[in-house]
Amino acid sequence: MNTRVDVLLGAQWGDEGKGKVVDVVAPHYQVVARFQGGPNAGHTLIFEGRKHVLHTIPSGIFHPGTVNLVGNGVVIDPVIFMKEVDALRAGGTDITGRLLIGRRAHLILPTHRALDAASESEKGKEKIGSTLKGIGPTYMDKTGRNGFRVGDLELADRSERYQTLVRKHERLLSLYPQVPDWRAAEKEWLDAVERLREIPFVDSEHYLDEALRDGRSILAEGAQGTLLDIDFGTYPFVTSSNTICAGACTGLGIAPTRIGKVIGIFKAYCTRVGSGPFPTELTDEMGERIRQAGREFGSTTGRPRRCGWLDLPALRYAVMVNGITELAMMKADVLSGLDNVRVCTHYRINGQESTQLPYDLGPAAQPVYRELPGWGDLSGATIPPALERYIALIEEAVGVPVRIVSTGPDRAETILRNVTAPARA
Ligand code: IMP
Numbered sequence: 145m146n147t148r149v150d151v152l153l154g155a156q157w158g159d160e161g162k163g164k165v166v167d168v169v170a171p172h173y174q175v176v177a178r179f180q181g182g183p184n185a186g187h188t189l190i191f192e193g194r195k196h197v198l199h200t201i202p203s204g205i206f207h208p209g210t211v212n213l214v215g216n217g218v219v220i221d222p223v224i225f226m227k228e229v230d231a232l233r234a235g236g237t238d239i240t241g242r243l244l245i246g247r248r249a250h251l252i253l254p255t256h257r258a259l260d261a262a263s264e265s266e267k268g269k270e271k272i273g274s275t276l277k278g279i280g281p282t283y284m285d286k287t288g289r290n291g292f293r294v295g296d297l298e299l300a301d302r303s304e305r306y307q308t309l310v311r312k313h314e315r316l317l318s319l320y321p322q323v324p325d326w327r328a329a330e331k332e333w334l335d336a337v338e339r340l341r342e343i344p345f346v347d348s349e350h351y352l353d354e355a356l357r358d359g360r361s362i363l364a365e366g367a368q369g370t371l372l373d374i375d376f377g378t379y380p381f382v383t384s385s386n387t388i389c390a391g392a393c394t395g396l397g398i399a400p401t402r403i404g405k406v407i408g409i410f411k412a413y414c415t416r417v418g419s420g421p422f423p424t425e426l427t428d429e430m431g432e433r434i435r436q437a438g439r440e441f442g443s444t445t446g447r448p449r450r451c452g453w454l455d456l457p458a459l460r461y462a463v464m465v466n467g468i469t470e471l472a473m474m475k476a477d478v479l480s481g482l483d484n485v486r487v488c489t490h491y492r493i494n495g496q497e498s499t500q501l502p503y504d505l506g507p508a509a510q511p512v513y514r515e516l517p518g519w520g521d522l523s524g525a526t527i528p529p530a531l532e533r534y535i536a537l538i539e540e541a542v543g544v545p546v547r548i549v550s551t552g553p554d555r556a557e558t559i560l561r562n563v564t565a566p567a568r569a
Pocket of ligand 1: 372
């Protein structure tokens with residue numbers, strides 16, 4: 145039997161709630177594989193009254209029948225990774241045989257973190273707002289063909305390889321006026337790297353090929369969101385990997401013809417953390433209300449997230465570049481109790497109306513809104529008519545059904561909609 149790989153990814157600027165949806169759909173999959181990003185991500189899961197935050201380990205780890213694979217497209221900080229492993233074990237999750245690491249994944253060194261911090265502090269006002277986890281410098285070494293990979297840990301000359309890269313980083317760091325003390329973190333890193341070998345290393349492309357041939361169901365889990373994609377996001381205010389569906393192919397070694405469903409996750413409104421354009425941003429009381437009601441503070445950095453109304457041209461763009469086949473709408477409850485809600489249906493750019501995301505999403509792209517009646521309490525098992533109208537507007541604009549509506553952080557607060565594909569306006 146030959147099955148397909150379903151992909152689940154963020155359709156906005158990250159923090160859409162992917163962790164919760166993976167957790168909800170994970171029982172349908174035998175393998176959950178993370179395909180890009182690193183500990184810049186924070187996937188929050190809440191069940192049985194407890195909150196769990198995962199940074200690198202796929203969100204299927206809490207389902208005993210699921211094998212979780214960290215793919216080659218991911219960058220791994222061994223210290224953060226092993227802390228996650230320890231926390232899972234301490235919480236009673238048995239990960240034996242259920243967690244695998246792709247050999248081709250690159251490792252984040254303490255010097256990568258130092259380079260991230262030095263580069264951001266030199267950018268001053270122009271800074272990206274990086275999570276400072278060393279993501280950018282690690283991907284730079286990957287494409288620069290200098291990287292240190294998980295598979296290198298199995299080689300006899302691993303120490304020399306590490307030292308060669310560190311010496312290169314030291315030369316780079318000497319160009320910056322302010323350099324954090326990375327040496328203090330080195331011992332902990334070397335210890336964690338040794339421990340990383342407790343987790344089996346695999347060749348993800350072969351592992352997944354065999355899994356597909358055996359008829360096992362696979363879910364590819366993305367991190368961050370479409371508008372943070374290195375190619376199609378709001379460059380340069382983006383992350384350093386391909387967050388879009390194509391990233392699942394390169395980040396796991398799966399052929400494009402093997403992709404099945406593409407599930408796009410979006411919030412009923414928008415948020416963004418860090419710098420960069422955000423046409424529907426609300427800098428007023430409404431933005432603050434959404435931030436407080438939605439607890440919109442970064443799960444990795446604790447930074448307050450910027451909040452704004454839903455942006456349909458941006459969502460449409462995400463549907464297009466990812467080939468999204470169905471959507472999951474998160475945090476609809478956060479907007480509960482408002483008399484009216486607004487949604488950006490198009491932009492006005494130099495006097496012209498457009499539903500397309502332009503090359504430059506700067507201040508020239510003025511959002512044009514439509515106002516709809518708000519909805520009340522969402523604690524019941526059905527969707528109130530006002531929210532159904534809101535969803536219908538979204539479906540009509542993007543041409544894809546909203547199949548999951550999340551009405552609260554708990555696994556149980558999820559409504560499944562049995563709808564077919566709508567026609568796009
Ligand atoms: P980096 O990936 O840490 O280099 O950060 C680059 C940009 O992506 C910054 O604006 C970050 O705030 C943003 N970013 C990175 N990871 C996430 C995430 O998981 N959620 C939301 N934003 C993120």
